[in-house]
Amino acid sequence: MHESSSVAELVKSLKGELDRYPEHGKLPSSRAMVERFKVSPVTVSRALAQLASEGLVVTRPGAGAFRAEPRTRPPEPGDTSWQEVALSVEGATGAVPRTVDASGVLVCLAAPAPGVIEFNSGYLHASLQPEQAMAAALARAGRRPGAWGRPPTDGLPELREWFARGIGGMITTAEVLVTAGAQSALTTALRAVAPPGAPVLVESPTYPGMLAIARAAGLRPVPVPVDRDGVRTELLEAAFKATGARAFICQPLFQNPTGAVLSAERRPEVLRIAREAGAFVIEDDYVRRLAHEDAGPLPRPLATDDHDGTVIHVCSLTKATSPSLRIGVLAARGPVLERMRAIQIVDSFFVPRPLQEATLELVGSPAWNRHLRQLAAELRKRRDTLTTALARHLPELSLPHIPSGGYHLWLRLPDGTDETALTSAALRAGVAVTPGRPYFSAESPAPHLRVCFAGVSGPGEITEGVRRLRTACDEVLR
Known part of the structure; x- marks a missing residue:
């Protein structure tokens, strides 16, 4: 039986027995539960933790678990209909309403x-998923001196250097910011380059999460069709001229959802068109580490061909590891890097150091x-x-x-x-x-x-x- 189902069954059994105990009455010991329900000590621990989170039991280190005081009935909910007006006022001023649709x-x-x-x-x-390697990396990271201290706001230098080497080209450690995954990085990049109400060019079709980010920021996504060779550059150029947009978001490698790879002929065209429009290219390099065995040599990131700060590069380790290893980076140069750094500091201060340390341990091990x-x-x-x-x-x-x-x-x-x-x-x-x-x-x-x-x-x-x-x-x- 899976651990999660064992925990759920034990929680259900314990809930059914709670009425047997008086308020503040002590529950059987963990050892007794292990023997009675034929489960592991970990299952018992997790079941008690869930009951504690629901306010049904109280655990006291060294003493055991006790039935909690009965919860009082929650008050009747108030009238929140006023929020419909408050949240929609901005739409009446002519700006694009921010619709957060997940x-x-x-x-x-x-x-x-x-x-x-x-x-x-x-x-x-x-x-x-490399579960054993990640668990070992996390354990080693927790023993590193200073692992629970405050990290540099840009991220650990060693981790930024590792990402810079992976991106290649002229990208340096100083031009890399560690982020809490690619979704966070894309949000920061869009907020940095486009004010609310502005158009932003997107591939069509494209990742729904990108459309959600843009709309939540009050931006207007403008579609540019994609074929098997990536974005159609003649339509990209026309879209820049028609909209005056200052940003284009693309996935040049194994585009989501089409799987297209931006062709060698179109790569320089995308950069030329963006430069002439005075616009940024936000490159979402989301699955470079998910190339198949028969993929052959991969094209380099667009950022490696960029010398003028046109490309903002985004990549992450999440897709190649685990949904919970939310480590990614932003790479850029010029004033936009300073703006993104400021946005990230204001939003979240920094990415937790233990997660960065664990990532360093993981990518530095033979298991990676x-x-x-x-x-x-x-x-x-x-x-x-x-x-x-x-x-x-x-x-x-x-x-x-x-x-x-x-x-x-x-x-x-x-x-x-x-x-x-x-x-x-x-x-x-x-x-x-x-x-x-x-x-x-x-x-x-x-x-x-x-x-x-x-x-x-x-x-x-x-x-x-x-x-x-x-x-x-x-x-x-x-």
Whole structure:
């Protein structure tokens, strides 16, 4: 039985017995619970911690666990309808209203019900994460002198230097800021270069989390279409001229969701167009460490070809490790770096030092490169399993491009398909997929699905997931 389910069952059992004990009465010892319920001491500890967090028990070191005082009934909620006016006033002044919509992001963060195959996860399955290496790194980091002290606001110098070397080109340690993951870095970068109400150019389709960031900041995302060679530069140039935008956000490597790689011919064009427009390119290099075994040499980051401070580079270790290792960086030069540094200090002061120290221990260990090699092989195997299963069981779903990096495929559905109906039918069949509509900032040109292969347990679950998706398609597409 999984540890999490054992904890839940023990919590349920203990709640059912709490009425047996008087107020402040002592519960059985942890050892007695281990013997009675046939669980581990860790399970008992976690169950008691959950009961304590719910205010049902009180734990006293060295004394045990005791039933807490009964909670008083919470007061009736007040009338909060006045907030609708207060939160909407800014829209009446002509500025773009800030709409904070996390629905597109929650699709990748919400855990489906037990038994549902996660074709919608944006993170590695636990079996692909370097859990032992991360645990060992965290333990070593905790013993480092000063590990719990205040870090430099820009991040540990050794960690910034490691990232600078990884980016390459002219990037130096002084031009790197450590951030709490890529989402935080992108938020800081956008706030630094675009005032509320301004247009910002985005790839179409693009990552819903990027659209959410822009809209939450009161910006107006303007779509620029992408094909298999990346953003269409003639349309990018036209969009800059039409909007006067001062920023373009792109994913040149294994673009989300299409998997496209910006071609060698278009790379210098993107930089030229941005320079002539007096604009920044925010480069989200989010999955460079998720290249597949057959990827071959990867193109360098755009930042390595930039000499004038046009590119703001963002990268992170989260996708290649764990959702909870939220360590990323911003790399830039010139006044924009100072502005981003100030924004980050005001927002969060700094990234916790223990997490930075643990990251240094992880990437400096032999286990790191071994993990990346194993991950590249496993992702290729899963991708091939998924493409083979789709071709065999769902030939009516078009796959325009098979990427050699990343963790998902972008499927074109037959014209007229109701994405919402299909994703709902898929969930009823026991598989969670992501509809394509949230990836477009304007009208969607066609129905799509994004199907991820990194968040499942292995090839067997991929094959079963496609079988379930076939059942959903039979219901909706007939």
